Amino acid sequence: AGTQTRLASVLPPPPKRSEGEQLSLLEGNEVPCSDSVGHGTFLIVAYSAVIAVGLIGNLCLVCVIVQQKEMRNVTNIFIANLSCSDILMSLVCMPITVIYTLMDRWILGEVLCKASPFVQCASVTVSILSLAWIALERHQLIINPTGWKPAASHAYLAVALTWAVACFISLPFLSFTVLTNEPFRNLSLPFNPFADHLACIEHWPSDEQRLTYTTFLLLFQYCLPLCLIMACYFRIFLRLQRRKDMVERAKEGSRATSHRRVSVMLACLVVAFAACWLPLTVFNALYDWDHEKIPVCYHNFIFSLCHLTAMASTCTNPIAYGFLNSNFQKEVKALLYRCSCSGHEKDKYESFPLSTVSTEISKASLRSGGGCPEEL
Template structure:
């Protein structure tokens, strides 16, 4: 339920503004917000951009799971570029100075980005479920993943449309503040103006259910069934090379899901409490509480590159190879030894690449010369 910082102001009364006018901002708190949001933006942008660049650059990495992970990173990049800078400016200034267009676009982009992220996690879990529980059945191809990505963005855009319609720029809440000299009379805020509270509650509650609770429940169910299936496999050879590799990959993907769920939990709880009983929030601490919850949610943009990239030795090797190529130029005739992440490979590639069904790792062979008659050595696909 990703309300923007403007959504925080959507149901406030004039009396609320009179109370908060007696709460001066903290210099230390403002400094912490600037440093914390800047760190999240830097890690989120650089990490996700690097992840997308490597997946897009390396042909052997373009497979279903990696394409969906790149899609997850693209949604995080959009969040870092649009939502985080706007939120920190609005929170620190306590009024809107960025114009009506950003007032409408920022919550729309945030809702769309979160929707794309959670749908990508669901698709990754469903793909892993299909490959491990039904290894001889239908398997999605890379073309299917591109179609899924396009549909994900279209559905996310449709779900987020109400923010474009009901977010407005106004100074109405400041007009009725009973102060001898009202310093806020000309201040503008970005707030949600719904036809009624019933419409607003119906929409925000639906977001909570269909954008957070149900998708995460489905993902956890998929990984639970995967875990139970892998635990039942008793063949030692299979466990040593395929099952253990699949367990490691699934654990990494599940860690991304769990971290995403934990990051967004505080903000969802805050928004639910604010929507249904905002009087329960303390007058002078509501900004601090919201900022803490929102910052925790925005930290989810760093999950993908940290868990998938920096904790994945395969990705680290690929990153080092890419950096070496940038420094020294392209090295002719490199051969690769690949440890697959999935069993779905790219179409229209060489036989060696088709063996690399889910190549997350490409490690240069110590041999510098290659022969066209020899295939690149590839470890067997996981499951």
């Protein structure tokens, strides 16, 4: 049987000590690893900041897209879907990782033991597939502007299919994630101070099945989607660069600039996603093939840093798409304005075009810069 960690892991794998190391530790010949208060404080503060930014930012993004009917185009539907998966990771995966890492044992019960890696695997899959759908939609819009264009109904169908596929490929976590004291009872000693501790680990029938599934997830969740996305954006940038005809530029310059700006922004989301998940990917590979390179005493802390970097991807969506976008900031202010003025008569709104979306801004808010309009 084998245990494994991978992109979908929300839980640090048990450190691999040799029997000699464990014997020396338990017999008192070796100074045990001491938990650093500084490390724990850093993890709590860092995870709390990422959770707050990811949760609030993505909630604002989803609310704006849901509230504004004109914003429910294909790209924004996938953006909202990406935000939903990020919200799920912020609510479930990150808090559990902090608790498990700091406690160094599992205290949350069997249900959460199985559910946590399942949720993260599904969320990661939804995120990368949403980015792939966005890239394909942009590719069709720019490379073949007069051809077939997906409608919002097609986007909703793709979102449903994405979640179905993500849940399906995550099912092995429900079967092979177990709650056990195995990592703490590897030695037959008269006294084992860790015998009653539990760990939440993957326990596979064979190493071959484990490695097959691991390889599949690495390809399906990371390598293949990123190759497809990079190919799409590479063709998009080539097409935008080749528009050198001055007449065409004069006629479609504004549209080309809009396409270029939006494509750059979306490509940055992909680069940020790939960069955020790279450290955890490297850690997983190192753990599988050469675990002795990972210092035992800093094993959980290193995993947490890699996992924290991966979780930081939940913040890139609202930051890149939203808070660096002045139009989105206006939408959030208009949303807060409407909430604060819910007791007054409905405002009249005027539509303004965004890059690929339209938005509604309150005339009263634009005139007064805030404050509810007086009732007539």
